[in-house]
Amino acid sequence: MSKAVKCLILLAVIALFFVTELIPLAITAMGGAIACGLLGLIPAKQVFSGLSNSTVVLFAGMFVVGGAMFYTGLAQFIGNKVVSAVGTGENSLMFGLMTVGTVLSAFLSNTGTAACLLPVCLGICASAKIPASRQLMPLAFACGWGGIITMVGTPPNIIAAGALSNVGLPSFGF
CATH class of the missing domain: 1.20.5 (Single alpha-helices involved in coiled-coils or other helix-helix interfaces)
Structure with missing residues (x-):
């Protein structure tokens, strides 16, 4: 065979x-x-x-950081700060959630950030009496484009940097 x-x-x-x-x-x-x-x-x-591979180790570390954010209550703290900063208006809340999603996903996994911010978004929307369906898709988009800001935000950036350095070409970094 x-x-x-x-x-x-x-x-x-x-x-x-x-x-x-x-x-x-x-x-x-x-x-x-x-x-x-x-x-x-x-x-x-x-x-x-x-x-x-350093990429695997980096992703493992990002999961630890993301899990620690929610275990320590930092995610809930961020949600409370968003509401106090932007209020409970639908558009301002969308802007605030998108800003938080973009910033966090630049330094954590964009997929993990979106998954972790989902319960925060649902809780904020429930307390503000705003339909969550109008907030979740913008949050997902913000996490997506936040991930391409830095090398660690999304797997393809890390994989491309590793492949470039493996073949001896100059790589990009933080």
Whole structure:
């Protein structure tokens, strides 16, 4: 059996496990990497080499910072400051939430920031008696464009910087 056929069969099995979640997703992902090494599809020393990549470490750190923001109550504090600064008017609240989303997503993962600010936005909208449906999409857009401001805001920026430096080209940084 050729390596290509082995790889396709392994990919189908892993996809099946991901879709059905018969075993935990983390074990499925690690099992796929280990299986690639055991089947000889990749050299054994490269099975977990991706975990030593600085991009992976940076993303892990961003999740820790994002989780700490909400565990410590900083996110709720930010929500209260937004309301006290811009009031409860629909347009001013939208501007305030978008500003906070843009600034936070520049230094945290843009997807994580949007997910973390969602409950803050819902709480603010409920207390201000404003429909949340008009605030969530602008918040998502603000987190999206905030992520492209810095290198750590969105994965493609980090991946592009790493790829440039790997081939010896000048990279961009903070």
